[in-house]
Amino acid sequence: MSPIIRVENLTHIYSAGTPFEVAPLDRISLEIKKGEFYAIVGATGSGKSTLVQHFNGLLTPATGRVWACGVDIADKKARRGLWRKVGLVFQHPEQQFFEETVFEDVAFGPRNMGLSKDEVRKRVIWALKQVGLDPELAERQSPFQLSGGNMRRAAIAGVLALKPEVLVLDEPTAGLDPRGRRQLLDHIENYRREHHSTIVLVTHNMEEVAARAQRVAVLHEGRLALQGTPREIFKRAGELRAMGLDIPVPAELMRQLRGAGIPVRAGVLTNNEAEEEIARVIGGEAGTRRVE
């Protein structure tokens, strides 16, 4: 199947000509498949946000090429309709609101798509429900009255309302409580499954990557340092730490257990997997028997 996002030898230089010239992106090539849940991780300043802003043409390549939904983003004409196919939710949603009510704010995108009044309304209600916001309340509330977590949800609803083929989320769960993080990612995962959409998740949270992503790209100083499944990537604890990242706590636990001479296997990523593996090793048969 042809990729929905294709990046070929992309380089992006900013603050060019100053003593602090940095190349946030340096010859990156990658492909994201249609329907995939793809994560991008990397330390602050590694180029993650710069990279994803190329996916809908907000930034255009200095050198190299980027295709999104079959469109070459260097093509000005073709790029014009891309905003509705590749939805981008930024890090600071509070900076993106401008309407008087949450409802109106979410309606902005679909209205600009030229949909009928009824259809806009339907989409807004659907999108608000998708992220767990109350549509009725949204008609009365100003987006600026919302808590940090609900602001995040409203911003995501605004992009979901476009029903994009690709949904790009830059740190969507930062500052949310644990249940909020889980629910939001569940909503996003549901949207992916129901609409065969592609999710690109930029995150600092390694547990989220372990639990949700099918593949993950690791950026380091503007380069694509590693790419693979979470299981492949999180085997490389030393490399990841050297790049300012980490491995999920259950994987770290397994590492320490092996260090202590307890023969648990590698490749464990989640709490459930860790529990199972520890039970297997220390309990044998008895360990797998549930005591009710």
Next chain:
Amino acid sequence: MSLGKDLDKAKVNMAEGPGSPPAPPDVMIQVKDLAYIYGKGHPGETTGLAGVSLEIRRGEYVAVAGPNGSGKSTLARHFNALLLPSGGQVLVDGLDTSLPENVWEIRRRVGMVFQNPDNQIVSTLVEEDVAFGAENLGVPPPEVRERVEEALALTGLTGFRQHAPHLLSGGQKQRLALAGVLAMRPSCLVLDEPGAMLDPAGRRELLETLQRLNRTRGVTVIHITQLMEDAARAGRIIVMSAGKIALDGTPAEVFARAGQIEELGLDLPAPAEINRGLKRRGFIMPGVPLTASDLVQMIKMINKHT
């Protein structure tokens, strides 16, 4: 040089009035029946805090956890008079936050660090940024220099003094914000989700810096966080829910209440959650492990006996 030394010199106006005996000298923050209502008297008024009482002692490291909207930030903003009580009272070092004449002194003693490091940068040079707050307090220039040196060293930024703040990493920026607050020599630090936007290394650096300040300098740390692994590192955790205190105890005590933690929409730290699963499978696990190495120790013990 101790960060708290100025406290001894400062005159402490104990709150007066019936029903408010002076706080004991080792109490940093005392909160009595604190209520806060947003938009009081307006149609959309909502309760932020509904009767909170607590005491934080000098030198404590307290994490404040709780779901979004539970009142964590509202509570923290009362600790340096950014918000004033709708009901009840907050005493900082015995100073009543509701008295306007105390506000300046309270803000000098309680420094705040917020979530977004980019919003806290004021200068184009790291050392100037660190000096800003202290200069505003009217500290004489030679002493400002001394304080800046110390704050840079404490936050591990000495090598960056001539750098432009906006080119620092997220973790470095957050430590820069912290250094600026430290140069004001506060006896208490309040941090409102300082790690939420940091990468794992930045979070680790920040946490280590806070623990060092607490241990070696006796700075009181109040750390609001949504990250249970970070909360587990504190000496005490206060869990907020719907404007009230739901749980208050050591991390081991708080995370032993797994059912309640789950109901509140929070998580256990991964090692405690794995431990809970093992218990359900019938393993006898002694205590609540808070870190991976805690759990490794426990498993080593069990493994010997089987």
